[in-house]
Each structure stands twice: as C-alpha cells, then as structure tokens.
Amino acid sequence: MVEKPKLREVPVREAIGMMLPHDMTQILPGEFKGRLFKKGHVITEADIEPLLSIGKEHIYVLEMPEGFIHEEEAGIRIAKAVSGQGLTLTPPYEGKVSIKASRTGLAKINEEAVHALNALEGIAFSTVYGDQVVHPGHTLAATRIIPLIIEEERIVELEKLAKQFDGPIVEVKLFQEKQVGLVTTGGEVFSGRIEDKFGPVIRNKVEALGSTLVGQRFAPDDKEAIEQQIRSFLDEGVDLVLVTGGMSVDPDDRTPGAIAGVGAEVVRYGTPMLPGSMLMVAYKGDIPILGLPGAVMHEPFTSFDVFLPRILAGERIVASDMTRLGYGGLRKC
Numbered sequence: 487m488v489e490k491p492k493l494r495e496v497p498v499r500e501a502i503g504m505m506l507p508h509d510m511t512q513i514l515p516g517e518f519k520g521r522l523f524k525k526g527h528v529i530t531e532a533d534i535e536p537l538l539s540i541g542k543e544h545i546y547v548l549e550m551p552e553g554f555i556h557e558e559e560a561g562i563r564i565a566k567a568v569s570g571q572g573l574t575l576t577p578p579y580e581g582k583v584s585i586k587a588s589r590t591g592l593a594k595i596n597e598e599a600v601h602a603l604n605a606l607e608g609i610a611f612s613t614v615y616g617d618q619v620v621h622p623g624h625t626l627a628a629t630r631i632i633p634l635i636i637e638e639e640r641i642v643e644l645e646k647l648a649k650q651f652d653g654p655i656v657e658v659k660l661f662q663e664k665q666v667g668l669v670t671t672g673g674e675v676f677s678g679r680i681e682d683k684f685g686p687v688i689r690n691k692v693e694a695l696g697s698t699l700v701g702q703r704f705a706p707d708d709k710e711a712i713e714q715q716i717r718s719f720l721d722e723g724v725d726l727v728l729v730t731g732g733m734s735v736d737p738d739d740r741t742p743g744a745i746a747g748v749g750a751e752v753v754r755y756g757t758p759m760l761p762g763s764m765l766m767v768a769y770k771g772d773i774p775i776l777g778l779p780g781a782v783m784h785e786p787f788t789s790f791d792v793f794l795p796r797i798l799a800g801e802r803i804v805a806s807d808m809t810r811l812g813y814g815g816l817r818k819c
C-alpha cells in the first residue's frame with residue numbers, strides 16, 4: 487500500500503523560513519508568463535507581497551511520503567526513458583522537461599508509443615509531428631507529470647513500457663551524404679525557348695540536407711530520351727534520381743512512362759497532398775527515382791519536401807506513406 491501524499495497547508499504570512507515544494511508561476515496576460523519562485527526557494531518577508539499578488543494566500547509544505555517522487559525527478563526519468571540519439575534534455579522548469587535536438591537531422595517520433603505513454607494516468611508527454619527536418623535547439627517533445635508528486639511505481643511502469651517499443655520513442659536521425667542525379671524534361675526547356683527554373687530549386691533542397699547534386703541532364707518530351715538520361719545516372723551509381731516536369735495529363739507528359747520504362751518498380755503515382763499531388767515514387771532496386779511535378783518548382787513546401795528528407799535519412803518510402811498524406815495534406819490548391 488502506498489501512502490497518500492501529505493501536503494500541509496500553511497498561510498503565506500506564517501510561511502517565512504519554509505521551503506517551496508514546486509515552482510510558482512506568474513501570468514500577466516500580454517506581459518509575462520513564467521516562474522516567479524523556484525522550487526526549493528526559502529520564503530522571506532519580502533516574498534509575502536509577491537506571493538499574495540499571484541493569489542497565494544496559502545502555500546503547501548510537502549511531506550514526501552514513502553514510495554513517491556517529485557514532479558522534477560519524474561519529468562527527468564520520463565524524458566530519459568523516451569530519448570534516443572541526437573537529443574538534449576533541459577533542466578525541469580515548472581515541472582516540465584523539454585527534449586531538444588542537439589544536431590540537424592530527421593525527427594523520428596513513434597506515434598503509437600506517444601499514445602500508449604499518455605494513456606498512463608498522470609503522464610503528459612507532448613511531441614511535435616515526426617519526419618520533419620530539425621536543427622539544434624528545436625524542441626521535439628516536452629513532458630511533465632500532472633500531479634505534484636507521483637508513485638514511483640508508475641514511472642517504473644512507464645520505463646518498462648517505453649522499452650517494449652522497437653527503438654527509441656524520440657530521436658534525431660542523421661542525413662546520409664547521397665549523390666543525386668537530376669533529369670529535367672520539357673521541350674520548351676530543352677530547346678532553350680525558356681530558362682530552366684527547376685535546377686536551382688532542387689540543388690538548394692538537396693544541398694540543404696547535406697547531399698550533392700552531381701549533375702543535371704536535359705531531355706525533350708520523348709520517353710526514350712528521358713529513359714536514356716535516367717539510365718545514364720543509374721549506370722554512374724548515383725543514390726537517387728529526380729526527374730522534373732511532364733508529370734500530368736497532357737500528351738507531352740512522358741515522365742511516369744519513362745520511369746516505369748527503365749524497369750523501376752512504381753510505389754505510387756499520385757499522392758493526396760496539395761501541392762505536389764502528381765508526384766511519383768519508384769525504385770530501381772534500392773535506388774529511388776522520383777517524378778517531380780511542376781508545383782515543386784514554385785511552391786516552398788510540397789509532397790517532395792515530405793519525402794526527400796526521409797529518403798536522404800536512408801528510409802524507403804512505401805505506398806501507405808503516400809496514401810496517408812491526405813489527412814492534413816491540403817496546404818494549398
């Protein structure tokens with residue numbers, strides 16, 4: 487049997503010399519929200535007025551019962567139980583421990599595990615969406631317990647549960663340095679009638695994630711010509727081939743046929759995200775070949791920006807990754 491926590495209530499004016507059991511927060515709308523007093527602070531005469539001004543007529547003095555731990559220790563233990571590589575933990579603040587990226591990479595968060603941990607009573611474990619690019623200092627998750635103290639047994643239960651999942655629940659996966667080949671289709675670009683606008687966009691996106699664009703080759707709207715350029719990159723051993731333009735419904739849109747024509751296995755043509763719905767993801771063996779629709783050239787965030795970081799982090803895209811983009815995928819149309 488675990489005892490109930492013993493919290494003794496003391497009128498603030500009689501609390502001089504006593505120690506605060508938790509951080510105390512002040513909220514002045516539009517001006518300030520933060521810690522007025524830190525846990526462990528010993529109350530002095532000068533603190534009485536500030537405490538009364540945040541509505542504390544009484545404070546708790548905590549007598550920690552056997553088998554219980556304080557919110558700060560609990561927060562640290564939860565954060566440690568969920569964290570993998572590429573993360574740092576902040577010291578507890580108002581009982582909350584934040585988990586931040588210590589390096590650039592792909593945020594990986596096990597959604598199922600997040601729900602399972604939060605189903606435990608008294609636990610609040612909050613995360614951002616996974617599979618996004620993060621940089622040092624980016625907060626990925628934060629955790630605190632809901633009561634001030636908690637039976638240690640419950641944290642032990644959480645620690646056991648966290649171990650049951652495959653790998654860490656939160657981590658930052660490093661990007662690999664990949665060699666990327668770019669095939670740009672379109673008779674209007676090939677002939678020089680218009681200037682290519684795809685190349686610089688793709689170069690920036692690839693280089694921002696630490697990979698190299700090894701070359702850009704041009705092809706008219708001709709299936710064999712596009713296939714030949716894709717093959718030339720595959721023969722040279724690149725890690726990823728990107729093919730721009732020619733992805734929609736006109737007779738001159740030859741890219742999907744050319745990607746299939748080099749013998750690649752098509753994961754899916756089309757994804758329910760806007761912009762970028764006409765994206766194709768295919769694999770020739772282990773080498774991904776992506777068909778990129780026009781929107782990738784002019785929209786800052788499309789379906790391509792969902793999958794490029796994952797591919798550069800070494801992940802293989804499957805059909806359900808593409809079909810699941812519909813929920814929340816309507817960003818611009």
Ligand SMILES: Nc1nc2c(c(=O)[nH]1)N[C@H]1C(S)=C(S)[C@@H](COP(=O)(O)OP(=O)(O)OC[C@H]3O[C@@H](n4cnc5c(N)ncnc54)[C@H](O)[C@@H]3O)O[C@H]1N2
Binds near residue numbers: 671672778
């Ligand atoms: N009836 C339908 N119309 C459209 C559909 C559809 O499903 N049904 N899809 C729309 C979507 S979504 C997109 S995206 C666009 C175009 O997709 P494409 O990948 O086929 O793009 P293109 O036709 O090749 O070119 C469109 C536009 O962009 C210019 N372009 C292409 N490449 C370059 C380049 N390297 N540099 C500069 N400019 C480039 C091209 O000249 C065209 O003006 O289709 C929608 N329509």
Ligand code: MOO
Binds near residue numbers: 759762765
């Ligand atoms: O496929 Mo388009 O790229 O959605 O605009």
